Amino acid sequence: MAPGGGGGVGVSAFLPHPFFAGFGGAIEFIFNEQESTVTGGKKVGGIEQVLELAWTQIEVSLLALALAILIAVPVGLYFGHKGTGELVAVGIGNAGRAVPELAAIALIAAVIGVGVVTLTIVLAVLGIPPILTNTFVGIRQVDRAPVDAARGIGMTEPEIVRKVELPMAVPSIMTGIRGASINIIATATIAPLAGVLTLGDFILGENVYGADGVLAGAILVAVLALIFEFALAGLQRRLTSKGLRLQAQ
Amino acid sequence: MASALPGLPLAAAVGEVGEGFFKERTGATLPCQARPSHLFCWDWATEHINRFGTPTVQQFELVVISVLIGFAIAFGLALLAHRFRLLQWPLLAGTGILFAIPSVAFFLLLLPITGTGRETAIIALSAYTLQIIYRNVMSGLANVPESAKDAARGMGLTDRQILWRVELPLAIPEIVGGLRIATVSTVAIATLAVFVNAGGLGTQIYSESNLTFPTAIIIAGGIAMLMALAFDAVFLTVQRLATPWRRAAAEASA
Amino acid sequence: MNPPTQGYKVAPVPAAEVTGQSQSGASSVTYRGATKRYANASAPAVDHLDLEVAAGEICVLVGPSGCGKTTSMRMVNRMIEMTEGDILIGGESIKRRDAARLRREIGYVIQQVGLFPHRTIAQNIATVPQLLGWDRERVRARTSELLDLVGLDPELADRYPVQLSGGQQQRVGVARALAVDPPVMLMDEPFGAIDPINRERLQNEFLRLQAEIRKTVLFVTHDIDEAIKMGDRIAIMKEHGRVEQYATPAEVLMAPANEFVEDFVGADRALKRLSLMRVRDIRLWKAPLARAGQATAEVRAALDAPEVEVPYALLVDDRERPRGWLTTRDLAGDTVPATADAPLGPVLETGDVMRDALADLLQGESMYAPVVDHGGAVVGILSVEIISEFLASPEAKTEEQPAVERPRG
Ligand SMILES: Nc1ncnc2c1ncn2[C@@H]1O[C@H](COP(=O)(O)OP(=O)(O)OP(=O)(O)O)[C@@H](O)[C@H]1O
Ligand SMILES: [Mg+2]
Numbered sequence: 018m019a020p021g022g023g024g025g026v027g028v029s030a031f032l033p034h035p036f037f038a039g040f041g042g043a044i045e046f047i048f049n050e051q052e053s054t055v056t057g058g059k060k061v062g063g064i065e066q067v068l069e070l071a072w073t074q075i076e077v078s079l080l081a082l083a084l085a086i087l088i089a090v091p092v093g094l095y096f097g098h099k100g101t102g103e104l105v106a107v108g109i110g111n112a113g114r115a116v117p118e119l120a121a122i123a124l125i126a127a128v129i130g131v132g133v134v135t136l137t138i139v140l141a142v143l144g145i146p147p148i149l150t151n152t153f154v155g156i157r158q159v160d161r162a163p164v165d166a167a168r169g170i171g172m173t174e175p176e177i178v179r180k181v182e183l184p185m186a187v188p189s190i191m192t193g194i195r196g197a198s199i200n201i202i203a204t205a206t207i208a209p210l211a212g213v214l215t216l217g218d219f220i221l222g223e224n225v226y227g228a229d230g231v232l233a234g235a236i237l238v239a240v241l242a243l244i245f246e247f248a249l250a251g252l253q254r255r256l257t258s259k260g261l262r263l264q265a266q
Numbered sequence: 267m268a269s270a271l272p273g274l275p276l277a278a279a280v281g282e283v284g285e286g287f288f289k290e291r292t293g294a295t296l297p298c299q300a301r302p303s304h305l306f307c308w309d310w311a312t313e314h315i316n317r318f319g320t321p322t323v324q325q326f327e328l329v330v331i332s333v334l335i336g337f338a339i340a341f342g343l344a345l346l347a348h349r350f351r352l353l354q355w356p357l358l359a360g361t362g363i364l365f366a367i368p369s370v371a372f373f374l375l376l377l378p379i380t381g382t383g384r385e386t387a388i389i390a391l392s393a394y395t396l397q398i399i400y401r402n403v404m405s406g407l408a409n410v411p412e413s414a415k416d417a418a419r420g421m422g423l424t425d426r427q428i429l430w431r432v433e434l435p436l437a438i439p440e441i442v443g444g445l446r447i448a449t450v451s452t453v454a455i456a457t458l459a460v461f462v463n464a465g466g467l468g469t470q471i472y473s474e475s476n477l478t479f480p481t482a483i484i485i486a487g488g489i490a491m492l493m494a495l496a497f498d499a500v501f502l503t504v505q506r507l508a509t510p511w512r513r514a515a516a517e518a519s520a
Numbered sequence: 521m522n523p524p525t526q527g528y529k530v531a532p533v534p535a536a537e538v539t540g541q542s543q544s545g546a547s548s549v550t551y552r553g554a555t556k557r558y559a560n561a562s563a564p565a566v567d568h569l570d571l572e573v574a575a576g577e578i579c580v581l582v583g584p585s586g587c588g589k590t591t592s593m594r595m596v597n598r599m600i601e602m603t604e605g606d607i608l609i610g611g612e613s614i615k616r617r618d619a620a621r622l623r624r625e626i627g628y629v630i631q632q633v634g635l636f637p638h639r640t641i642a643q644n645i646a647t648v649p650q651l652l653g654w655d656r657e658r659v660r661a662r663t664s665e666l667l668d669l670v671g672l673d674p675e676l677a678d679r680y681p682v683q684l685s686g687g688q689q690q691r692v693g694v695a696r697a698l699a700v701d702p703p704v705m706l707m708d709e710p711f712g713a714i715d716p717i718n719r720e721r722l723q724n725e726f727l728r729l730q731a732e733i734r735k736t737v738l739f740v741t742h743d744i745d746e747a748i749k750m751g752d753r754i755a756i757m758k759e760h761g762r763v764e765q766y767a768t769p770a771e772v773l774m775a776p777a778n779e780f781v782e783d784f785v786g787a788d789r790a791l792k793r794l795s796l797m798r799v800r801d802i803r804l805w806k807a808p809l810a811r812a813g814q815a816t817a818e819v820r821a822a823l824d825a826p827e828v829e830v831p832y833a834l835l836v837d838d839r840e841r842p843r844g845w846l847t848t849r850d851l852a853g854d855t856v857p858a859t860a861d862a863p864l865g866p867v868l869e870t871g872d873v874m875r876d877a878l879a880d881l882l883q884g885e886s887m888y889a890p891v892v893d894h895g896g897a898v899v900g901i902l903s904v905e906i907i908s909e910f911l912a913s914p915e916a917k918t919e920e921q922p923a924v925e926r927p928r929g
Contacts, residue, residue: 116487120471231374231377236371246363411637417635422619422622422648436638514679514680515682
């Protein structure tokens with residue numbers, strides 16, 4: 018895979034350094050449809066295809082993340098509040114990290130087959146471990162004194178979870194969600210292996226898109242991942258109570 | 267097999283993926299290999315287990331080198347940030363960005379700069395570990411009891427002595443914890459090194475723009491997971507051995 | 521010695537002790553207009569503090585929360601850098617000293633103890649000796665010597681701090697501070713986090729220890745009772761580190777310099793004076809002793825003697841150590857039995873502080889308690905009655921002279 022050199026003059030003129038010259042063609046690829054340098058004649062790249070693939074990736078990732086949150090947070094809250102199942106919760110987190118996403122996607126592709134629904138479920142499953150573990154640990158680490166005080170003033174157990182433990186565990190839960198999001202976006206990138214076309218298609222399809230396409234895909238995926246990361250980091254800040262933020266300083 | 271991979275609908279799908287492919291790759295078609303309902307083909311596995319040796323060693327090397335480099339950099343950055351508080355936020359954000367970029371994209375972004383090969387994979391994998399290790403070292407240092415530091419200062423320990431004799435030893439559990447998470451995740455992610463021709467177990471899952479077949483995927487994935495768990499166990503042991511006072515604390519509270 | 525403008529009484533101090541070192545290597549500590557202004561604070565936390573702590577004395581800084589005690593104390597080892605003024609140790613300014621070196625020569629004990637959780641007790645104590653490069657053998661010898669000094673079982677040496685009780689941890693804290701035999705000790709509410717019963721024990725132990733080591737100690741507390749008990753001299757502080765009175769505990773109790781001190785010391789001054797006395801300082805009742813096998817007639821005769829005020833005889837062993845109170849039933853036979861019917865109750869020592877002795881009596885719900893000497897042999901009986909008579913006597917109320925010398929361990 019040689020650094021793509023074929024790009025047009027337009028954009029690459031702004032990238033004077035030889036190191037970055039290789040990126041010129043990629044950026045050209047993102048914005049302008051062009052004939053494939055590899056297969057010849059076939060039209061590839063351009064903003065329209067980029068948006069289409071990006072949309073699939075965003076859709077699949079958001080759905081998967083939402084599903085993972087819906088499953089993992091309540092379960093984590095329940096067991097965290099009860100204080101049981103520590104080994105399971107932490108064990109799932111550890112095991113989840115050890116699963117190679119390439120093998121997971123490849124196996125799905127080879128065994129179950131393809132489709133947005135299957136992919137979403139698989140991605141959600143990969144997103145569950147970090148959220149579950151962080152929710153559990155976040156709740157367990159809540160100072161026992163305020164919880165006791167809450168019980169003392171007559172709060173019911175669900176109220177304690179909602180009004181005391183949950184707000185204090187927000188930073189930890191959000192860390193888990195950010196970790197899950199990173200996993201999901203990364204895995205969605207290789208989803209074309211399982212038949213769902215995301216931005217990763219550019220990356221995996223050098224045969225069609227050429228070196229510029231591969232690099233363009235990498236740039237787009239990186240940007241998308243960072244958008245998710247910044248959005249979630251912003252959300253984390255908004256959801257964390259000011260008192261906790263002050264305490265952390 | 268062919269029906270399980272219906273045409274591999276990459277927009278770029280090239281060539282037929284089917285029995286022919288496996289015949290070509292493995293030399294002969296074993297009975298179970300040809301049947302799509304077979305998830306795991308023992309015959310093939312016993313016959314071809316040798317081919318996983320080199321990729322396993324490569325994967326191991328990728329992980330160890332990347333984590334070592336990542337640790338050296340992250341630890342240095344953490345000590346800097348500990349000394350110069352102003353650096354804390356920018357370093358957290360910077361390593362966070364490196365962490366958030368999917369590794370596949372990272373590998374390929376490096377292509378125009380470093381080309382294909384091991385260096386590229388190691389750079390991307392080390393960059394990935396920075397955030398995990400940096401964050402754990404910092405929180406380990408932050409969790410050292412204020413009274414212990416105050417007492418140390420009152421006894422005439424210099425800042426450097428306090429760092430090396432009090433703060434860092436007390437931060438060991440979290441530092442090793444960071445190493446543990448970083449190593450385990452790196453084992454999983456290093457399978458992606460196949461995309462930059464850096465070898466590793468990924469070569470047995472995906473090669474020449476194609477997926478191999480389930481048995482190979484399961485074996486390669488299984489080896490990666492076992493390797494991750496082995497690292498996990500090693501770090502757990504190190505953590506226990508390096509922090510005898512923690513065991514004392516656990517016993518005291520039991 | 522102290523600026524007259526502040527108008528508090530200064531007790532005469534033997535000139536030889538004011539500066540320089542005492543025999544055991546303690547140094548005097550002198551504040552000269554020491555001032556600390558924290559950034560962003562309008563008023564100084566400590567404003568021109570002048571104070572003279574003689575070598576080998578315990579000086580207690582006491583006062584309401586936030587008055588600047590901790591700040592004053594921490595300026596001595598430069599944990600807090602003063603803004604103005606100077607502090608001299610043994611006549612030498614601390615400003616010219618390297619901060620880390622200075623601190624190694626000053627013992628430092630804080631309320632949170634601050635033991636290093638990752639080092640064993642022995643390693644904790646050995647921290648500074650190791651920094652100073654002592655050889656192993658010397659470090660080991662010093663460590664066990666110190667454990668012994670603060671009354672800790674040598675078996676604890678290899679434990680970790682979490683495996684010790686709060687009181688034991690604080691003893692280790694004291695041992696660690698004493699490791700290189702510093703001439704000055706700083707103690708910031710060292711017993712503040714410890715329950716009252718153990719605090720009393722630690723206080724007594726420290727006084728006994730101090731009688732041996734004779735360090736110059738700056739001791740911070742906000743508890744006036746602790747100040748009276750521990751201090752050779754007490755500095756009563758008001759906001760901004762203003763010293764309202766600097767005098768011996770007896771003087772502070774008998775002649776408060778002003779209304780602030782009077783309020784701070786509290787209305788129960790007569791009762792507090794019990795803190796100044798030891799059991800040996802008061803006239804005890806004679807103890808009617810009985811030994812196993814002795815003829816009961818003899819014992820009964822002794823009980824009837826006019827100078828004996830206790831209605832019961834005390835059973836003692838062959839070394840005169842108390843064993844129990846003999847009831848009338850015990851004395852019904854011809855000879856004294858080997859065991860007593862009534863439990864012994866509290867046993868006091870001649871060195872106990874009166875206030876603590878009274879507390880023990882009240883807690884044990886007993887009217888009398890045998891008092892023993894160091895060897896454990898009975899020397900007399902202390903009763904609630906003796907104490908209340910003392911409190912009612914003019915001796916206790918006199919504003920003239922201290923009724924008793926400040927007792928020392
Ligand atoms: N680091 C600091 N920055 C600003 N102001 C401080 C700081 N430390 C103490 N102060 C202020 O200086 C004053 C004296 O504080 P100091 O800690 O010496 O009081 P203290 O007599 O030891 O009180 P306490 O009995 O509560 O321990 C207080 O008003 C306090 O608010
Ligand atoms: Mg204080």
